[in-house]
Amino acid sequence: MARNKKMKVVYTFPSTVQAxxxxxxxxxxxxxxxxxxxxxxxxxxxxxxxxxxPDARVSLEEMISREAIEVEGVYEFLL
Incomplete structure (x- = not known):
């Protein structure tokens, strides 16, 4: 049975430590x-x-900024 894909926001990182x-x-x-x-x-x-x-994006980005987490890229697509 195929899984239903949903729109997701995806953050990538320059290192495993940041992830x-x-x-x-x-x-x-x-x-x-x-x-x-x-x-x-x-x-x-x-x-x-x-x-x-995607509805978590604002909260996530506020936390990323506050915690100074290094993000390499931000993407939105179906997963």
Whole structure:
């Protein structure tokens, strides 16, 4: 059975350290999302990305700014 794809916002990182820091901060602040392998449609330095529903984008970007997490790219597409 095929999985229904949903629009997601995807953050990529220059290093695994930044990706893991994103995961830790999101868990602490109870923000939506999870670590995933970087989708084949994009390339990133560390091979890990954070995926969340688009309605979480503002909260995520506020946290990224506040915690000074280094983000390589931000994308929106169906996953």
């Amino acid at each position: 893991l820091r994103m995961e830790q901060c999101c868990k602490q602040e109870e923000l939506d999302g999870r670590l995933i392998p970087v989708p084949k449609q994009i390339s990133a330095g560390c091979g890990m990305a954070w995926a969340a529903l």
